[in-house]
Amino acid sequence: AIDVEIAVAQHDAADGGWCPGLRRRHSFAVGRPSRRQIFGRIRDDWRDAATVAVHEVDVVVAGAIRLEQNPLAVGRDAGPGVGRGVVRQPAQLAAFGIHGVDVGVALPFRAKDDLLAVRRPDRNAVRRHILFASDRDGDLDIYRMAFTPPVTPALYPNHEIARRVWQAVERFLEVYPPSDIYPGYADEAGGPSAANARANVEAACHDFPDLPELFGEGAHRRACYEWVAGYLGLYHATSAWRDPTKANDEFAEHAVWAQHYLDVQLDHLATFVYGPADSPSGESHRDTLAAIWQNPLRAVNTSIFADLLYKQGLLTTEQQARVEELLSGITRAWYAEFWETGEHPNPGTPFTTQSAPETEAFSLEGHQVVSEKPWTFHWDADKGNTNAEEVSWMGAGITLATRILGDRMSDAGQIYDAARHYVDYAVSYNRPDPIHGGTIRTLNAESSGGAYGQREYWIENHASDMPSIPYAGWTWGFIHTGLLASDLGEQRPWTELAPNDEQWDVLLRSAGESMRAADGTFLIDFTPGHGIGFNLDNFPAWTMPCGQGEAGKQYVRYDGRAGGPELYISEIGHPAGLDLLLAGWPVRRSAHHRGDESSYGVWEGRLDRILDEYATTPPNPHWAVCKTAPYVSSNAGYHWGRMLAVYMQAYLGASGYEVDAWTAN
Numbered sequence: 154a155i156d157v158e159i160a161v162a163q164h165d166a167a168d169g170g171w172c173p174g175l176r177r178r179h180s181f182a183v184g185r186p187s188r189r190q191i192f193g194r195i196r197d198d199w200r201d202a203a204t205v206a207v208h209e210v211d212v213v214v215a216g217a218i219r220l221e222q223n224p225l226a227v228g229r230d231a232g233p234g235v236g237r238g239v240v241r242q243p244a245q246l247a248a249f250g251i252h253g254v255d256v257g258v259a260l261p262f263r264a265k266d267d268l269l270a271v272r273r274p275d276r277n278a279v280r281r282h283i284l285f286a287s288d289r290d291g292d293l294d295i296y297r298m299a300f301t302p303p304v305t306p307a308l309y310p311n312h313e314i315a316r317r318v319w320q321a322v323e324r325f326l327e328v329y330p331p332s333d334i335y336p337g338y339a340d341e342a343g344g345p346s347a348a349n350a351r352a353n354v355e356a357a358c359h360d361f362p363d364l365p366e367l368f369g370e371g372a373h374r375r376a377c378y379e380w381v382a383g384y385l386g387l388y389h390a391t392s393a394w395r396d397p398t399k400a401n402d403e404f405a406e407h408a409v410w411a412q413h414y415l416d417v418q419l420d421h422l423a424t425f426v427y428g429p430a431d432s433p434s435g436e437s438h439r440d441t442l443a444a445i446w447q448n449p450l451r452a453v454n455t456s457i458f459a460d461l462l463y464k465q466g467l468l469t470t471e472q473q474a475r476v477e478e479l480l481s482g483i484t485r486a487w488y489a490e491f492w493e494t495g496e497h498p499n500p501g502t503p504f505t506t507q508s509a510p511e512t513e514a515f516s517l518e519g520h521q522v523v524s525e526k527p528w529t530f531h532w533d534a535d536k537g538n539t540n541a542e543e544v545s546w547m548g549a550g551i552t553l554a555t556r557i558l559g560d561r562m563s564d565a566g567q568i569y570d571a572a573r574h575y576v577d578y579a580v581s582y583n584r585p586d587p588i589h590g591g592t593i594r595t596l597n598a599e600s601s602g603g604a605y606g607q608r609e610y611w612i613e614n615h616a617s618d619m620p621s622i623p624y625a626g627w628t629w630g631f632i633h634t635g636l637l638a639s640d641l642g643e644q645r646p647w648t649e650l651a652p653n654d655e656q657w658d659v660l661l662r663s664a665g666e667s668m669r670a671a672d673g674t675f676l677i678d679f680t681p682g683h684g685i686g687f688n689l690d691n692f693p694a695w696t697m698p699c700g701q702g703e704a705g706k707q708y709v710r711y712d713g714r715a716g717g718p719e720l721y722i723s724e725i726g727h728p729a730g731l732d733l734l735l736a737g738w739p740v741r742r743s744a745h746h747r748g749d750e751s752s753y754g755v756w757e758g759r760l761d762r763i764l765d766e767y768a769t770t771p772p773n774p775h776w777a778v779c780k781t782a783p784y785v786s787s788n789a790g791y792h793w794g795r796m797l798a799v800y801m802q803a804y805l806g807a808s809g810y811e812v813d814a815w816t817a818n
């Protein structure tokens with residue numbers, strides 16, 4: 154007999170998947186002896202289960218189930234049967250009763266495990282799985298069981314997720330009130346005003362690193378001002394947008410704050426769009442790397458923030474004209490500098506942008522917006538320098554901007570299509586590019602080397618031969634913002650993003666594999682009360698002490714000096730939970746659209762655990778005291794705004810927010 158526990162509620166899986174919890178033991182015969190009772194951990198994604206260690210396996214569930222061998226090896230045949238002495242015919246059942254409920258246990262064997270062979274899974278064949286094991290004369294045999302659990306129906310919009318995200322926002326604001334971070338939010342400051350908005354941004358960015366050798370003199374510090382104004386404004390605009398009454402003092406306060414922050418953001422954005430002769434302030438960064446590389450990212454922030462105000466009638470005529478003018482400059486400059494090269498950014502191939510005067514582009518008001526300096530990029534998906542995130546933010550920003558501009562820019566349609574192609578190819582693994590020719594790969598292809606081995610499909614950035622979970626999160630986050638401007642509506646992925654199961658599998662693996670070490674260790678720490686950091690105790694070659702930057706490493710050990718438990722954070726001081734929050738909604742939305750209930754359920758479990766944690770223990774902007782990245786400060790004002798912006802993106806996605814074309818003034 155095999156003694157197992159019957160599960161009907163939930164579990165504590167390392168990867169955040171969920172299933173019914175433990176209730177009672179039951180013993181049933183399957184044609185072989187067992188010396189002792191053993192337990193295991195339920196898993197609900199076979200990419201995860203395929204690498205689980207034997208000691209993690211502990212549960213079986215009640216219900217109509219099928220049992221078969223789990224070979225643990227991904228992508229190869231499962232073997233000839235289910236184990237010695239076990240019934241081998243799929244049609245033969247060992248029936249047993251649990252308090253009057255008959256449960257069939259089928260024992261099929263397959264020549265190929267269609268769910269562990271993750272390259273070509275049949276996702277409609279089996280909807281959920283678990284593992285259990287039997288100890289027979291010291292020989293531990295691993296099995297899996299397939300069943301259909303009570304998965305929450307896929308919903309769009311999902312107001313329950315939106316509610317829980319906002320609950321986490323409220324807890325973040327309660328634990329880290331803005332008045333403790335920014336001078337303009339202090340009671341004595343007097344409330345929303347242009348001066349207070351500028352004071353808050355100044356407090357967050359005055360000590361931001363500049364890095365003139367890389368980005369150009371003054372450009373990177375100026376970027377902080379534009380970013381933080383956008384982060385804080387996005388929070389206020391979203392807070393106003395979710396207020397159904399639009400008639401109370403709280404709504405009015407959020408609306409005024411948002412309008413002031415938009416003015417601040419546009420002032421700083423103009424320095425990156427215009428040349429020296431056209432910039433209103435006389436300061437120009439148009440010809441710097443900071444502009445040509447990151448202006449589409451600025452279009453993401455500006456488009457969503459301004460659109461929220463537009464939808465509520467809070468965008469003034471002057472502000473609308475400024476937004477449209479600056480977005481037109483960013484979109485046309487990108488199209489001339491990147492798209493019209495006739496090449497697609499591809500790791501392993503140098504990419505040089507076009508520049509003026511050889512090519513030119515003009516904003517709606519007639520200002521020349523193309524950089525006068527060409528830039529050459531060298532990306533390497535295998536050695537810590539993928540372009541996945543950059544291509545995704547370029548595609549997303551230009552998609553959003555051209556969606557807003559609509560008919561007021563005659564070439565908006567063709568630029569929109571070009572930008573969408575960038576979103577489509579941001580996550581690629583030897584994917585043929587019918588427009589530019591050749592194949593595109595933005596994911597790691599190495600399976601050996603490095604300190605601990607490697608996994609294919611990792612997103613690697615800023616450090617070689619290790620997964621970059623933060624950049625996997627942001628890549629998916631930018632794919633999500635692109636889908637906010639989907640011409641299909643309702644954030645629906647267009648066909649070209651995942652035209653077949655193979656490309657959908659690549660997209661899933663970019664997120665899933667990037668959260669695993671080569672030995673299968675799940676790299677997210679879901680320990681309650683610990684803020685959802687990275688699980689890196691066994692990977693010291695990837696980590697650094699608090700504040701001590703070391704070449705070739707990406708993760709930092711926060712040592713508790715700013716309060717709270719110790720945990721591993723990213724190089725900029727942020728936890729894994731925020732990265733998964735960025736990825737979680739767009740993966741679920743895309744899985745829902747494709748009918749992939751298995752992947753939907755996996756990410757449902759992960760989001761559940763993140764939101765449970767952040768409802769009580771939010772991420773701490775003061776963790777940045779341990780940051781090691783030279784390109785950000787440890788100023789809590791910058792990190793408070795950036796963390797809050799992640800919440801806003803998740804909230805807007807779950808709420809069903811989408812961007813449409815604006816009407817003319």
